[in-house]
Amino acid sequence: MRTVNEVSKLSGVSIRTLQYYDKIGLLHPTDHTEAGYRLYDDTALAKLQQILLFKELEFPLSEIKRILECADYDENKALSQQIRLLELKKERLERLIAFACGIKRIGVKRMDFSAFTTERIQAYAEEAKAAWGHTPQYKAFEEADVKRSQNDRRLMMTELMAIFRELGQLKDGAAEEGEAQLWVKKLKGYITENFYECTDEILRSLGTVYACGGEFTENIDRAAGEGSAKFAEKAIQAYCDRRSEN
Incomplete structure (x- = not known):
């Protein structure tokens, strides 16, 4: 048996919180000392672990x-369900970290609309304008975009996406050389011509995201085939590495 103070130190849950769990019927102590202090056995601690998860x-x-009181x-x-949910949270956090790292490397909110449907472009542009309207990259994009129609x-x-499809057709081959590198060069040129100046640093960050x-990833893989986004990223990094060595 462990005292409430010992359980608090072991679990990181405050004594007041353990008292509250007892009050609402979430986690009752196993027993009490003669002086009335709460005591918890291993079964209670196992239940506390479930509660914390x-x-x-x-x-x-x-x-x-x-849930815990349910008969079945x-x-x-x-x-198992908790593990899967935690894995999903971990995956989401990893995506957010990669997203933030990409923005940090670029120095501005990226204007890569390939992951968005055309219906979401306007909403994204408004958000970007509010946060990054002062940046040269956004101003260049905005000046060009205002003249464009939805078509x-x-x-x-x-x-x-046609460029990504061409890259996707090469994913069973080498990303570091040959035709894949030519398509990366075309991708960089297309972004510069239609969105904003795509430097090697920006291109490298875009590859990551x-x-x-x-x-x-989903939009690229949907358009170009499963694994195309990762292949494109590998080809982009190789392209940028080669240029940095020259």
Whole structure:
């Protein structure tokens, strides 16, 4: 048996919180000392671990209580579900980290619309204007974009994805040489001509975000085939590495 103070130190849960869990019926102590202090056995500690896992996944306490009190509650099944949810959270965090690193490298909010449908372009542009309207890259994009029609924007997306499709057809070969490198050069030129000046530094960062997961990867892979985004990223990094050596 462990005292409430020992459980608090072991779990990082405050004594006040453990008292509250007892009050609402979420986690009762196993027993009490003669002086009335709460005591917890290993079964109670195991339940506390389940509670903390559900809390980490942002379940409200009332829902956690309902789940744990359910007659057909399966601890192993719940743990498997918790593991999967935590994996998904980890994947999302990794995508956000890659996204943020890409922005940091570029120095501006990226104006790569390949991951967006044409219907979302305007909303994204408004957001970017509010946050980054003072940057040269955004001003250049805005000046050009104001003259474009919806059909123009749709054509740009089609042409951009066509480049990724060409890269995708080469994914079973070498990304570091030959035709793949020619298509990376075309991609860089297309971005510069239609969006903003695509320096090698910006291109390298775009390669990272293309393959980091989420909508960017999904849209490229949908257009060009599974694995195309990662192949494009590999080809882009090789292109930029070669140029930095010269």
